[in-house]
Amino acid sequence: GQNIDQPTEMTATEGAIVQINCTYQTSGFNGLFWYQQHAGEAPTFLSYNVLDGLEEKGRFSSFLSRSKGYSYLLLKELQMKDSASYLCAVYDSNYQLIWGAGTKLIIKP
Amino acid sequence: GAVVSQHPSRVICKSGTSVKIECRSLDFQATTMFWYRQFPKQSLMLMATSNEGSKATYEQGVEKDKFLINHASLTLSTLTVTSAHPEDSSFYICSARDVASGGDTDTQYFGPGTRLTVL
Numbered sequence: 096g097q098n099i100d101q102p103t104e105m106t107a108t109e110g111a112i113v114q115i116n117c118t119y120q121t122s123g124f125n126g127l128f129w130y131q132q133h134a135g136e137a138p139t140f141l142s143y144n145v146l147d148g149l150e151e152k153g154r155f156s157s158f159l160s161r162s163k164g165y166s167y168l169l170l171k172e173l174q175m176k177d178s179a180s181y182l183c184a185v186y187d188s189n190y191q192l193i194w195g196a197g198t199k200l201i202i203k204p
Numbered sequence: 205g206a207v208v209s210q211h212p213s214r215v216i217c218k219s220g221t222s223v224k225i226e227c228r229s230l231d232f233q234a235t236t237m238f239w240y241r242q243f244p245k246q247s248l249m250l251m252a253t254s255n256e257g258s259k260a261t262y263e264q265g266v267e268k269d270k271f272l273i274n275h276a277s278l279t280l281s282t283l284t285v286t287s288a289h290p291e292d293s294s295f296y297i298c299s300a301r302d303v304a305s306g307g308d309t310d311t312q313y314f315g316p317g318t319r320l321t322v323l
Binding site: 130132137138139140143182184189190191192193194196197 | 213314
C-alpha cells in the first residue's frame with residue numbers, strides 16, 4: 096500500500112530551528128509537496144521537490160532524497176505565526192496525491 | 205489512518221457537459237467536507253465547505269450554480285461541475301473532517317484528487 100509518515104506533533108522555541116521529517120512509500124514518484132495549514136484555513140503551498148537536494152526559500156527549506164523515500168522541511172528563525180500543521184504530500188505514478196496526516200507544530204515563546 | 209477517496213481519479217470531457225466527482229470518507233464519518241482546486245505549485249484554493257444535510261457554503265467568487273455540491277450522507281459528498289468549460293480544467297481535491305475528532309477541529313484528511321480536463 097501507499098503510505099506517508101510524518102510526526103504527529105512537534106514543539107519548538109521561537110527563534111530556533113525545527114526540522115519536520117516525512118518518509119514515503121508510494122507506487123511511483125512524481126514530486127513531493129509541503130503545505131502549511133493554519134486552523135480553519137486552506138493549505139498554503141510551501142515547496143515542491145522533484146529532484147534530490149535542498150531547495151531554500153527564505154526561512155523555509157525543503158530537502159528530498161528519492162532513493163531513501165525521505166524529505167524534510169526545515170524552518171529557521173521560528174516565529175509564533177509558524178504555529179500550524181505542516182502537510183507532506185506525494186504525487187504517485189498516476190499523479191494522484193498521497194497525503195501525510197500532518198505535523199502539528201507548536202511554537203513556544 | 206483515516207482514508208478519503210475520490211472518484212474518478214481523472215476525467216476528460218467535452219465542453220458543455222457536466223461532470224460529477226465523488227468524495228468518500230472510507231473509515232470514518234465526516235459531517236464536514238471541503239472542496240479545493242489546486243493550481244500547479246500553488247496553494248489549494250478553497251471552493252466550498254460541505255455540511256451533511258445542509259447547503260454548502262461557497263467561497264467568494266465561486267459560482268454555486270456552476271459547482272453543485274451535495275452532501276447526502278456522513279461519508280459522501282459530490283461536486284458536479286455543470287456545463288464545464290476548458291477554464292474549469294484543474295485538479296480538484298476534497299478533504300473531510302473526522303466527527304470523532306471532537307474538539308480537534310484542525311484535523312482534515314485529504315483525498316487523492318481528481319484531474320479534470322475539459323476539451
